Amino acid sequence: MLFEDKTSPSKSPASGAETVEGVVNRIHFFNEETLFTIAVLDTESGQVTVLGSLGVLHPGEKIKARGRREEHPKFGEQFRAVSCEVELPVTPEAVESYLASGLFKGVGPALARRITAKFGVKTLEILEEEPEKLLKVKGISRPKLARIQEDWQKNVAHRRVMMFLSSHGVSLAYATRILSAYGDQAVSVLTSNPYRLADDVEGIGFVTADALARKMGIPRDADIRVEAGLVHVLVRAADQGHFYVPEADLLEEARGLLGVDSERAAGLLEKVAAEGRVHLEESGDEVVDGDGSEGEGCSCGGGCGKNVFLPVFLAVERALSRRILAFLSVPPEPPPLSGDEILEKVLKGLAIHLSETQLNVLTSVLENRMCVITGGPGTGKTTLIRSVQMVFESLGRTTALAAPTGRAAKRLTEVTGRDAATIHRLLGYDFATASFNHDESEPLDQDVIIVDEASMVDTFLMHHLFAALSLSSTLILVGDVNQLPPVGPGNALRDIMASGRVPVFTLEEVFRQARESLIVKNAHRVNRGLPTVDPPKSPDGEKFDFYFIEENNAQRMQSMVLALCLDRIPEAFELDGRTDIQVITPMHKGPAGTIEMNRLLQEAMNPGAEELEHLGRTFRVGDKVMQVKNNYSKEVYNGDIGTLISVNREASLATVEFDKRVVTYDFPELEELTLAYAISVHKSQGSEYPAVVFLLSMSHYPLLQRNLVYTGITRAKKLLVLLGSRRALETALANDRPNHRRTRLAQRLADGAVGA
Secondary structure, eight states, X not given: OOOOOXXXXXXXXXXXXXXXXXXXXXXXXXXXXXXXXXXEEEETTEEEEEEEEOOSOOTTOEEEEEEEEEEETTTEEEEEEEEEEEEOOOSHHHHHHHHTXXXXXXXXXXXXXXXXXXXXXXXXXXXXXXXXXXXXXXXOOHHHHHHHHHHHHHHHHHXXXXXXXXXXXXXXXXXXXXXXXXXXXXXXXXXXXXXXXXHHSTTOOHHHHHHHHHHTXXXXXXXXXXXXXXHHHHHHHHHTTOSOEEHHHHHHHHHHHHOOOHHHHHHHHHHHHHTTSSEEEEOOSOOBOTTSOBSOSSTTOSOSSEEEEOHHHHHHHHHHHHHHHHHHHSOOOOOOSOHHHHHHHHHHHHOOOOOHHHHHHHHHHHTOSEEEEEEOTTSSHHHHHHHHHHHHHHTTOOEEEEESSHHHHHHHHHHHSSOEEXXXXXXXEETTTTEESOBTTBOOSOSEEEESSGGGOOHHHHHHHHHTSOTTSEEEEEEOTTSOOOSSSSOHHHHHHHTSOSOEEEEOOOOHHHHTOHHHHHHHHHXXXXXXXXXXXXXXXXXXXXXXXXXXXXXXXXXXXXXXXXXXXXXXXXXXXXXXXXXXXXXXXSTTSHHHHHHHHHHHHSTTOOEEEETTEEEETTOEEEEOSOBTTTTBOTTOEEEEEEEETTTTEEEEEETTEEEEEEGGGGGGEEEOSEEEHHHHTTOOEEEEEEEEOGGGGGGOOHHHHHHHHTTEEEEEEEEEOHHHHHHHHHOOOOOOOOOOHHHHHHHOOTTO
């Protein structure tokens, strides 16, 4: 056996990874869900602390771990493992420690000593092959032997699974998820069909499953591979926002992905459909999509065969259309107030003088069961929300304000002075059951539901919202339809508007105070495809809320971002560089992407702080971080921004403060966080920041479109600095065709059949 020296660890020439071998002395920490472990090893050169998703370890086991060393300011040198091989104990002392580790119920130190004294290093061999011999040891009865055998078999099964996965190149992080999903049956499940991973294990998709299948020798033209590939094309389309893929396009994509002819793929598609893994639906003669276009549901222009859905996508789209149509079928109550009475109520209750347009919209809202209010910045959407809520409540109707994200709900609370909740919280999401407490059987109590930032609501969440509405209630959707579409699949607000079934009120008048803002003016110009205007030259140093700094060189752009965030904006506008200024950019990769900008801003704004590295990312105490997935148990949501305030390495815990509320994360949960000095435009949706530095360069070419620039500009409240290339801006302005999303909700609503 080779034991690694702490001062001269072995390294792989290809990867630079180090290796350490030793016997487990003790376990400091173990998380049963994630299998994250901190263990102390006895090596030839002394004790080494090893941490990572190591699986279930026990004292006495010999392990070989690959990874790298890191220095902890309190606990000293540690070894962070990325892979781990486990062997059974090979010395009497190690066997005794192993037996007394707690793995075997009812076997304590004394009994472990007696067993080892009798059988020595052959103890585990006897336990596996001749367990009856253990009855000769004082204190072991047949019932106790049966329990020992049961615990032994569980451990052997676990070890067999981990060794199988390791031998096929599966990382520890994936191996622990697979073991959690399948338990002792993992080997048999994967041997029969490794492509099940893509369906059953979160975070593992077709590509990873296919790589495992290749190593297991499954042929490229195997039926299970082609079937999984067909489903993968649909999953990939869903990740891009689509609800379906036309059959012809699906077969063509599968041919390119899998290397099989379309005829064979078509035959297997029929098989997959017969098994209920996908659903096929006639495309119809005309496709009306969320952006109002016709005949673009597929590459041939519409009316060509069938569309292929994942089952849940078809079920949700049909259910949502039925619910909306049922909702609209209930006639509204007669308008209870005249225009003059509404004006009087709003003036008395809110001290607001409504414009003629706002009054007309408010009067119409009172006349409809459901409506959409849309408009750009400065057009009075917030004023209308406040007025609508006040008027309804003055009539004795209960109301609720909601938004799709935590930050959007917080902003709605700030601008209205009334409590607002996320849609998930409003519907009573139960993270334990992954379901909503409010649905058709238990509808919401409120008479009027007002949803702001509705353009961000994906079709699945819109489905749950409508399912929870009482058919006698009123729903008002408020949003800016010119912003980016939802992160999730579908384009619900656009589809509802395009259907022609729901009254849509578009606010176009920009009010005087807003007209004075260059942010507002340029947002509307961008929305019309016009170039932005620069502030006038001011000899007395007058400050404006919009500036364009032209810079085409990536390195100089990076330097300018640092200068703006650290010096120029804080000094000129008395803002805090870390909390008040948000850098946003279209992409993650590249010199002007979030990854590189976060690295530079972290080093400039938070140098020398205590570091923690996780999955290749470095966090520092004091860092600005963002939650990147909804975590309902912690009540933090995708897009929430906070500060990493402490790290406890001994307990493997990190704490983050979100709006004066402290949230604790196990180290494996840090995959839910990312640095937030710079974030993508998509992640900024639903939020506003005092100052925004918006990067726009030709390196962002794949994402340069008008609604992206419009969304970025409208994130700023007091100051917007657009830093980048005029050519990139012109390219984006010329691209007024948002990424097309294949949906049929608009057509189902337009058809008008409740059973559609």
